[in-house]
Amino acid sequence: MAATTPVRERTRREIVQQAMALFQSNGYNATSLQDIATAAGCSKATVLYHFHGKAAVLAAVLEPSHLALAEVVAETSKLPAAEAQQLAISRFVELAVEFRGLISVLQDVLPMIDELPEFADLVAEGIRLTEILAGGTGSRLELDVAKFAINGLLGECRHPGERTDAELHELCDTALRRLLQPPA
Amino acid sequence: MAATTPVRERTRREIVQQAMALFQSNGYNATSLQDIATAAGCSKATVLYHFHGKAAVLAAVLEPSHLALAEVVAETSKLPAAEAQQLAISRFVELAVEFRGLISVLQDVLPMIDELPEFADLVAEGIRLTEILAGGTGSRLELDVAKFAINGLLGECRHPGERTDAELHELCDTALRRLLQPPA
DNA sequence: TTGAAAACTGTCCGAGCGGTCAGGAACCAT
DNA sequence: ATGGTTCCTGACCGCTCGGACAGTTTTCAA
Numbered sequence: 112m113a114a115t116t117p118v119r120e121r122t123r124r125e126i127v128q129q130a131m132a133l134f135q136s137n138g139y140n141a142t143s144l145q146d147i148a149t150a151a152g153c154s155k156a157t158v159l160y161h162f163h164g165k166a167a168v169l170a171a172v173l174e175p176s177h178l179a180l181a182e183v184v185a186e187t188s189k190l191p192a193a194e195a196q197q198l199a200i201s202r203f204v205e206l207a208v209e210f211r212g213l214i215s216v217l218q219d220v221l222p223m224i225d226e227l228p229e230f231a232d233l234v235a236e237g238i239r240l241t242e243i244l245a246g247g248t249g250s251r252l253e254l255d256v257a258k259f260a261i262n263g264l265l266g267e268c269r270h271p272g273e274r275t276d277a278e279l280h281e282l283c284d285t286a287l288r289r290l291l292q293p294p295a
Numbered sequence: 296m297a298a299t300t301p302v303r304e305r306t307r308r309e310i311v312q313q314a315m316a317l318f319q320s321n322g323y324n325a326t327s328l329q330d331i332a333t334a335a336g337c338s339k340a341t342v343l344y345h346f347h348g349k350a351a352v353l354a355a356v357l358e359p360s361h362l363a364l365a366e367v368v369a370e371t372s373k374l375p376a377a378e379a380q381q382l383a384i385s386r387f388v389e390l391a392v393e394f395r396g397l398i399s400v401l402q403d404v405l406p407m408i409d410e411l412p413e414f415a416d417l418v419a420e421g422i423r424l425t426e427i428l429a430g431g432t433g434s435r436l437e438l439d440v441a442k443f444a445i446n447g448l449l450g451e452c453r454h455p456g457e458r459t460d461a462e463l464h465e466l467c468d469t470a471l472r473r474l475l476q477p478p479a
Numbered sequence: 480t481t482g483a484a485a486a487c488t489g490t491c492c493g494a495g496c497g498g499t500c501a502g503g504a505a506c507c508a509t
Numbered sequence: 510a511t512g513g514t515t516c517c518t519g520a521c522c523g524c525t526c527g528g529a530c531a532g533t534t535t536t537c538a539a
Binding site for chain 1: 528
């Protein structure tokens with residue numbers, strides 16, 4: 112009894128990896144289970160053997176970024192509002208650059224994410240991040256500006272290859288600071 | 296020979312109206328021709344009799360906003376860069392508020408809009424608007440910030456009913472000015 | 480070597496999609 | 510009344526999708 116069955120993990124990993132690539136280039140909705148299976152070199156039935164439904168594949172693809180987001184939220188939650196905002200901006204920008212490819216996937220799924228129960232806490236953490244980015248003033252306008260910022264960032268991380276990581280980083284950093292830290 | 300056959304126009308209008316409502320609440324991709332037909336009180340074949348394909352229905356739904364956008368672009372194109380940017384911001388915000396419901400439709404279609412030939416000039420006008428909003432500096436960063444602004448605005452106009460028109464207007468105006476007119 | 484457990488697959492299913500088409504119904508100038 | 514035009518529809522088509530399942534192959538500890 113090995114701690115983990117390597118064959119199981121290997122296949123799962125391959126499926127997740129190929130699914131990620133396909134989701135990034137074609138979007139979640141435009142990618143079929145058959146596409147994933149073909150890319151992963153197995154049958155569609157195998158994909159469904161390892162993952163109970165297409166949404167479960169998506170959840171596995173999103174897991175690392177989800178964990179990273181949760182860490183940023185946890186890390187910033189303990190700080191006073193002003194410092195938290197400051198840190199959240201830079202950490203969030205880093206996150207966006209690191210997972211830039213996955214963000215278009217998120218965009219594609221957003222309209223239906225409320226109906227997928229496996230993403231409830233991801234949504235909750237997104238909301239929490241918004242509050243932190245808003246600077247904790249509780250002001251309606253600032254909260255909405257923070258949402259605006261996230262939407263802008265999500266939208267801009269699409270079209271991979273058009274921008275280098277450094278350019279994307281500068282853009283997001285500039286935009287977030289202009290939006291969230293306007294000079295008094 | 297009447298100038299227009301009223302019955303034709305009445306059916307067309309009903310279809311477009313119901314399609315607009317469905318596109319807004321469920322998105323373009325998640326709305327089927329059958330859904331539209333049922334809501335409009337006719338058969339799917341009738342929808343296809345009046346509009347040659349689903350994309351044509353979308354084009355009809357988007358037409359008023361498209362015209363309004365074209366007018367804003369035309370109006371601002373003649374002005375010097377600084378004034379043009381100033382005017383574009385306020386006019387674009389007004390546009391966004393007026394057609395706030397349709398914007399989520401646009402978001403839904405964006406990933407595939409390049410393949411729909413009927414929207415080529417809409418895309419072109421969107422790009423032109425981006426340039427005007429960027430302030431005509433030609434700077435890569437400012438151009439990207441303008442795109443960022445548009446994406447943020449598009450994202451925020453979703454979830455109708457959560458915000459009044461006035462609130463949305465204030466939000467978009469604030470965000471665009473912070474992004475595009477940062478104090479020197 | 481063997482046999483149970485794990486991994487995998489071919490095949491089928493029902494549903495929904497956008498779109499076509501021949502023909503029926505409504506309309507209206509004559 | 511009537512005949513041609515416009516409007517409308519039921520039935521159908523080809524296709525793709527996510528998913529179910531019984532049965533085969535592979536794996537691996539005993």
